[in-house]
Amino acid sequence: NLQGRNQVGKVKSEALQRVREQLFQALVRAVDESPETWYRNILLNNTAGRDEEVLMASPEAKRLGKKFIDQVNQEKGTIFTYGGQTNTIDRGFVMKKKGMILTFSLHSLVEEVFRSNEGDIAKILFQDDGL
Numbered sequence: 001n002l003q004g005r006n007q008v009g010k011v012k013s014e015a016l017q018r019v020r021e022q023l024f025q026a027l028v029r030a031v032d033e034s035p036e037t038w039y040r041n042i043l044l045n046n047t048a049g050r051d052e053e054v055l056m057a058s059p060e061a062k063r064l065g066k067k068f069i070d071q072v073n074q075e076k077g078t079i080f081t082y083g084g085q086t087n088t089i090d091r092g093f094v095m096k097k098k099g100m101i102l103t104f105s106l107h108s109l110v111e112e113v114f115r116s117n118e119g120d121i122a123k124i125l126f127q128d129d130g131l
Helices: 002-033 035-045 058-064 067-074 105-126
Strands: 051-057 080-085 091-095 100-105
Touching: 002 105, 035 051, 035 058, 035 067, 035 091, 051 058, 051 100, 058 067, 067 080, 080 100, 091 105
Parallel strands: 051 080
Antiparallel strands: 051 091, 091 100
């Protein structure tokens, strides 16, 4: 029955969306508990030259800001510059260098993990549905 399959597909899609949203909320909670550790790791693991300009979403700019970038530079020997606040993302930061922009919003990080694991997530969620 095509209508039944469409309904099952809709339910599966909604379930995957709920998992995605719960994953995002879990990441936000984890980052909020220890933002310096999370953002230091994300920053250092995704830099090419260790000299990019870093712009932060409003919550990160208020909580971390230039002081955080200066601290990372001092601890790790990097030469990042703080570019201020960006309104292009809700949470996370953006790195800019020579016209290239890399976005590390919390939403984009969740989407990247979700896309690379979507097949496995679907198998776990729907392993016994016979479709």
